[in-house]
Amino acid sequence: xxxxxxxxxxxxxxxxxxxxxxxxxxxxxxxxxxxALIGPNGAGKTTFFNLLTKFLAPSSGTIYYRGTDITREGxxxxxxxxxxxxxxxxxxxxxxxxxxxxxxxxxRKRGDSFRFWRSERALAGLDRRAMELLHSVDIGEFAQxxxxxxxYGRKRALELATTLxxxxxxxxxxxxxQGMGHEDVSRVTELIRKVAVNRTILMVExxxxxxxxxxxxxxxxxxxxxxxxxPYAEVSRNPQVVEAYMGxxxxxxxxxx
Amino acid sequence: xxxxxxxxxxxxxxxxxxxLLGVYPVFVMKLLCFALFACAFNLLLGFSGMLSFGHAAYLxxxxxxxxxxxATQGWGTLPGVLAGAVAAAGLGLVVGLLAxxxxxxxxxxxxxxxxxxxxxxxVQAPFTGGENGLQGVxxxxxxxxxxxxxxxxxYFVLACCAGSFLFIRRVVHSPFGQVLKAIRENEPxxxxxxxxxxxxxxxxxxxxxxxxxxxxxxxxxxxxxxxLTDVQQAMSGEVILMTLLGGVGTFFGPALGxxxxxxxxxxLSDRVGPWVTVILGAIFILCVLAFRRGIVGELQALxxxxxxxxxxxxxxxxxxx
Numbered sequence: 001x002x003x004x005x006x007x008x009x010x011x012x013x014x015x016x017x018x019x020x021x022x023x024x025x026x027x028x029x030x031x032x033x034x035x036a037l038i039g040p041n042g043a044g045k046t047t048f049f050n051l052l053t054k055f056l057a058p059s060s061g062t063i064y065y066r067g068t069d070i071t072r073e074g075x076x077x078x079x080x081x082x083x084x085x086x087x088x089x090x091x092x093x094x095x096x097x098x099x100x101x102x103x104x105x106x107x108r109k110r111g112d113s114f115r116f117w118r119s120e121r122a123l124a125g126l127d128r129r130a131m132e133l134l135h136s137v138d139i140g141e142f143a144q145x146x147x148x149x150x151x152y153g154r155k156r157a158l159e160l161a162t163t164l165x166x167x168x169x170x171x172x173x174x175x176x177x178q179g180m181g182h183e184d185v186s187r188v189t190e191l192i193r194k195v196a197v198n199r200t201i202l203m204v205e206x207x208x209x210x211x212x213x214x215x216x217x218x219x220x221x222x223x224x225x226x227x228x229x230x231p232y233a234e235v236s237r238n239p240q241v242v243e244a245y246m247g248x249x250x251x252x253x254x255x256x257x
Numbered sequence: 258x259x260x261x262x263x264x265x266x267x268x269x270x271x272x273x274x275x276x277l278l279g280v281y282p283v284f285v286m287k288l289l290c291f292a293l294f295a296c297a298f299n300l301l302l303g304f305s306g307m308l309s310f311g312h313a314a315y316l317x318x319x320x321x322x323x324x325x326x327x328a329t330q331g332w333g334t335l336p337g338v339l340a341g342a343v344a345a346a347g348l349g350l351v352v353g354l355l356a357x358x359x360x361x362x363x364x365x366x367x368x369x370x371x372x373x374x375x376x377x378x379x380v381q382a383p384f385t386g387g388e389n390g391l392q393g394v395x396x397x398x399x400x401x402x403x404x405x406x407x408x409x410x411x412y413f414v415l416a417c418c419a420g421s422f423l424f425i426r427r428v429v430h431s432p433f434g435q436v437l438k439a440i441r442e443n444e445p446x447x448x449x450x451x452x453x454x455x456x457x458x459x460x461x462x463x464x465x466x467x468x469x470x471x472x473x474x475x476x477x478x479x480x481x482x483x484x485l486t487d488v489q490q491a492m493s494g495e496v497i498l499m500t501l502l503g504g505v506g507t508f509f510g511p512a513l514g515x516x517x518x519x520x521x522x523x524x525l526s527d528r529v530g531p532w533v534t535v536i537l538g539a540i541f542i543l544c545v546l547a548f549r550r551g552i553v554g555e556l557q558a559l560x561x562x563x564x565x566x567x568x569x570x571x572x573x574x575x576x577x578x
Contacts, residue, residue: 079449
């Protein structure tokens with residue numbers, strides 16, 4: 001059965017000095033789906049992400065990737081398996097050019113990254129693929145600009161292009177539309193839909209209309225525990241979920257119907 | 258880029274002609290050694306974002322190794338100098354393995370503690386000569402040419418330093434250098450792209466230690482002795498001063514900084530004695546307060562601002578997309 005699930009956690013728990021941020025989470029992500037993880041602030045979503053990508057070690061529990069136990073692996077090793085994450089705040093290499101940002105991701109698989117005696121002109125062979133990736137997220141025209149000079153929405157697009165350069169099987173996106181204006185949100189939502197073809201996406205997202213429009217399945221996390229799971233229509237009617245979102249986000253949840 | 262190439266060509270020509278101009282070669286050689294030392298340090302701090310507080314350990318140990326091998330074991334110049342650099346690289350490997358597990362100030366503290374350890378070994382070990390230092394290191398010969406004359410040695414040292422300088426440029430502009438830059442800019446992101454960042458950091462640490470060692474070996478050859486001065490904590494601080502003063506993260510800055518510091522020391526020590534340290538300290542404070550990018554860094558920033566102003570209508574349009 002495990003083979004249908006590309007990513008699976010069993011009783012994943014992480015404690016910080018008596019505070020349980022993630023508490024016995026068992027989550028299964030179906031291959032080829034877009035799976036959203038939602039929940040109020042402080043619910044443990046980012047901690048859960050950090051556990052999945054090995055930036056944090058769990059206190060207990062197990063993580064399986066395609067049936068293999070990867071709980072004890074290092075973060076870079078897990079990334080090389082094809083499980084690649086983005087970060088909550090746009091994560092780029094600010095003082096490298098837009099093209100170089102993508103190229104440094106493409107470079108890894110070539111295996112010459114330790115060759116300190118070679119000219120970087122050897123990397124020019126990757127430029128074409130890098131440009132393709134930049135065009136695929138509509139930032140090809142900025143290739144020579146410094147990444148730090150891009151507007152915010154474009155930075156997130158660049159981050160996506162860099163992640164895509166690794167041809168990951170599973171992409172973990174941490175709040176891909178956070179802090180964006182309306183136009184950028186719909187652009188990035190379209191992009192995610194586009195790149196989700198032939199791969200699996202697990203995303204943390206606050207924007208309910210984004211979740212409603214692209215997620216196949218939703219898990220709701222509250223105080224470190226999964227309180228509901230299922231398709232959007234089902235989850236959004238769950239009284240526990242509505243209660244968890246009481247106050248700030250209750251209207252957002254209802255309003256997106 | 259054109260201007261930089263021209264600058265290096267002129268610099269190279271001047272360096273080649275210096276002995277003919279009647280400049281005291283030993284002083285210039287000492288200066289070259291420190292320039293190389295600062296550039297090696299800068300490879301780590303400026304291009305990889307790692308602050309080592311114990312780089313004197315590599316400079317000093319290599320000087321002792323080269324001095325000991327040549328003075329007492331009869332080794333030739335090339336093998337002796339090479340052995341010094343290799344020993345420094347080995348030391349760098351051990352220190353690096355321990356230090357790169359931590360970041361920032363913790364990294365710096367570990368490098369400093371281990372460098373102090375190496376200093377005390379040098380004080381106590383019999384072959385270093387303790388407080389007296391290791392004296393009477395011969396200059397030997399290279400490819401059948403004796404280096405006993407200052408001019409011959411000068412060209413040998415110049416060739417080694419120029420070669421190392423080009424090597425550092427190559428490392429920075431290599432596929433490896435690109436990864437280093439990515440790690441310096443955003444380490445978590447580099448990890449998430451699948452790079453084992455610790456291995457890259459270790460390699461650059463070893464390269465930097467080896468080059469610092471080469472500088473120490475050459476210095477030992479030039480002066481004919483190796484002493485505790487090269488291995489003590491003050492030297493680790495001095496190289497930070499040189500690098501920051503000239504411009505951290507620039508290619509030529511550290512060399513310029515080394516030139517300024519060594520020249521000041523040379524000319525002031527006779528006149529003001531221990532006040533040299535105070536003067537250098539004041540310069541350091543001034544540098545940190547008034548021109549944080551260092552001399553070369555500030556000049557480059559000035560040039561960049563000028564270019565931006567010349568292009569400004571176009572640049573602004575691009576930014577507004």
